[in-house]
Amino acid sequence: MQQRDVDGAANPLKGPLTQSAMSSLQGQRHANEQFVARPQCTTTVTSNPPVGAKATSVTVTVTAKCSAEVYDQNGAQAIAANLLKSEAATSPGPGYALAGNVVTTVTQATAGSNGTVTLLVKAEGIWVYQFSTAYKMQLAKLIAGKSQSEANALLLGQVGVEKVDSISLSGGGNALPADASQITIVVLNVPGLQGSPTPTGSPGSGTPTSTTSSPVPRPSPSSVPGK
Known part of the structure; x- marks a missing residue:
């Protein structure tokens, strides 16, 4: 044969x-x-x-x-999402809340020679400052009686203010009312990220x-x- x-x-x-x-x-x-x-x-x-x-x-x-x-994809994504949320508790910090979902994506997976797997996971989320009624009144008092340019500069220096879209004055004049109760602070809605939310997993110290x-x-x- x-x-x-x-x-x-x-x-x-x-x-x-x-x-x-x-x-x-x-x-x-x-x-x-x-x-x-x-x-x-x-x-x-x-x-x-x-x-x-x-x-x-x-x-x-x-x-x-x-x-x-x-590898456990759901577990890896849950770990990354929790790490991002933990980091957000410090930066940007208290007063901010997650808008929408944390979106995660495994961008790379590499097997090592010793049986380990290295994963690169991209985690994204948008945290928005929460403007309470008391804080908006505090801002109104800060800019009461100020000109538009002065009010704009003052607002941009406050916690949670990223930009000021516009300052409208009614009844003419170049300055805001001296009475803060006549000033209305409108906070624009910030949408969360588009995409599927991170799947629920059972994150531990590593990815099995x-x-x-x-x-x-x-x-x-x-x-x-x-x-």
């Missing part, structure tokens, strides 16, 4: 078996898991009796195996990873003349 006899029996089986192993691997992956990289598949061929032996018949066995590293493999063997009886 020669190698070409074994190859002739095994080669037609390699493609279908590899596809079957890949499908089995996909079935083992949980809904929240993503592959770190494209799964790697290999095939192994054995014969009984081995190549070089004389035989009137031979059994060729083809085994296909696919394996890949996976695992190696999944799916071997699929199939014997192929083949009769060849003795050599």
